[in-house]
Amino acid sequence: MKLSAKFRLYLLFLAVVALSCNAEAEFAESANLLAEYGSNVELVLDMQNELDLEEAAPGRDGLAVGTIIIRANVDWELQAMARPSKMQRSNNSVKLKNPLRILYLDSDLPSCVASSRGEVSLTGSYVQHLRGGPGEAVIPVDFRQQFDWTDVPDRYNIKVYFRILPL
Amino acid sequence: MIELWLSVFVLMVAGAQSASDSTQIYANLPTQIEILIPEDLKDLQLQNCVPSQTASAEGGVEVKSNVDWSLTVSADTASGHMVGSTGSPPHELRSPMNIQSQAPLGGPVTIPGTDSDPSAVSLLSGTSPGDYSGEDIIALLFEQPFEWGDYGNEDYGLVVTFTVGPA
Numbered sequence: 001m002k003l004s005a006k007f008r009l010y011l012l013f014l015a016v017v018a019l020s021c022n023a024e025a026e027f028a029e030s031a032n033l034l035a036e037y038g039s040n041v042e043l044v045l046d047m048q049n050e051l052d053l054e055e056a057a058p059g060r061d062g063l064a065v066g067t068i069i070i071r072a073n074v075d076w077e078l079q080a081m082a083r084p085s086k087m088q089r090s091n092n093s094v095k096l097k098n099p100l101r102i103l104y105l106d107s108d109l110p111s112c113v114a115s116s117r118g119e120v121s122l123t124g125s126y127v128q129h130l131r132g133g134p135g136e137a138v139i140p141v142d143f144r145q146q147f148d149w150t151d152v153p154d155r156y157n158i159k160v161y162f163r164i165l166p167l
Numbered sequence: 168m169i170e171l172w173l174s175v176f177v178l179m180v181a182g183a184q185s186a187s188d189s190t191q192i193y194a195n196l197p198t199q200i201e202i203l204i205p206e207d208l209k210d211l212q213l214q215n216c217v218p219s220q221t222a223s224a225e226g227g228v229e230v231k232s233n234v235d236w237s238l239t240v241s242a243d244t245a246s247g248h249m250v251g252s253t254g255s256p257p258h259e260l261r262s263p264m265n266i267q268s269q270a271p272l273g274g275p276v277t278i279p280g281t282d283s284d285p286s287a288v289s290l291l292s293g294t295s296p297g298d299y300s301g302e303d304i305i306a307l308l309f310e311q312p313f314e315w316g317d318y319g320n321e322d323y324g325l326v327v328t329f330t331v332g333p334a
Contacts, residue, residue: 074320136315
């Protein structure tokens with residue numbers, strides 16, 4: 001009877017030692033992290049609401065500068081238009097001969113689809129100007145207006161609209 | 168008759184003597200470590216996934232250990248970054264995911280990927296033995312920054328593995 005009890009204790013000791021050895025191993029568990037990331041686009045016109053073209057004179061370009069900031073996490077397209085289609089005298093509907101142009105100056109510019117030179121003439125309807133991908137694009141722009149000798153001296157104005165579309 | 172009575176008395180005294188022996192009991196308590204992520208915390212959805220902000224999710228892991236223990240974390244992608252469901256090659260978030268534990272306090276640490284060296288980082292180390300389950304579950308906070316350069320309109324995912332072992 002005594003021998004049997006000792007034998008049982010011996011077996012128990014062996015089992016405990018075996019468990020102890022197994023417990024030295026590492027154990028792992030995993031969690032799945034999921035994120036639904038929607039599309040977002042932002043357009044900021046970093047310029048005054050009213051721009052005065054400087055150096056306006058016949059045969060020359062009047063100039064105003066500004067910055068367009070585009071933030072997007074999808075491919076995007078920038079479109080612009082002008083109303084009226086050309087700069088117009090304040091007190092009547094007489095327009096300048098030439099359209100207002102926008103020159104996109106950033107050398108790291110997203111692809112300019114409207115012009116290989118990065119210069120686009122505004123029209124009365126939305127036209128594609130730029131395309132780009134996810135990220136933040138800070139784009140300096142020049143607004144240029146060529147004045148013709150036939151343009152009547154007066155105060156002219158125009159409103160330029162920009163919009164960004166996710167592609 | 169009298170002698171007989173005395174004889175009986177002597178026998179009773181002899182019967183009151185004690186005898187003893189002993190058995191030595193040994194116990195070898197094995198090292199025991201367990202880890203478990205509750206089912207409701209295995210699939211975590213990051214909240215507030217918008218550009219220029221940090222999305223987060225709260226998780227938890229249960230550990231039971233009777234020795235000092237350490238907890239490491241690793242991710243299943245090469246870079247450790249969340250990977251999108253579309254794109255060829257699949258789009259990957261620009262920023263890594265960070266994790267921290269609330270109690271016991273650990274981190275924040277950046278979750279490494281399979282190509283990282285080391286491919287797992289310690290979130291908790293030398294933590295005291297105990298039962299960190301149920302109400303004492305180790306609360307985790309996953310944080311994922313989103314940038315404008317991360318492609319939107321996508322579902323991103325990452326499997327994070329927790330490994331526990333003796334410290």
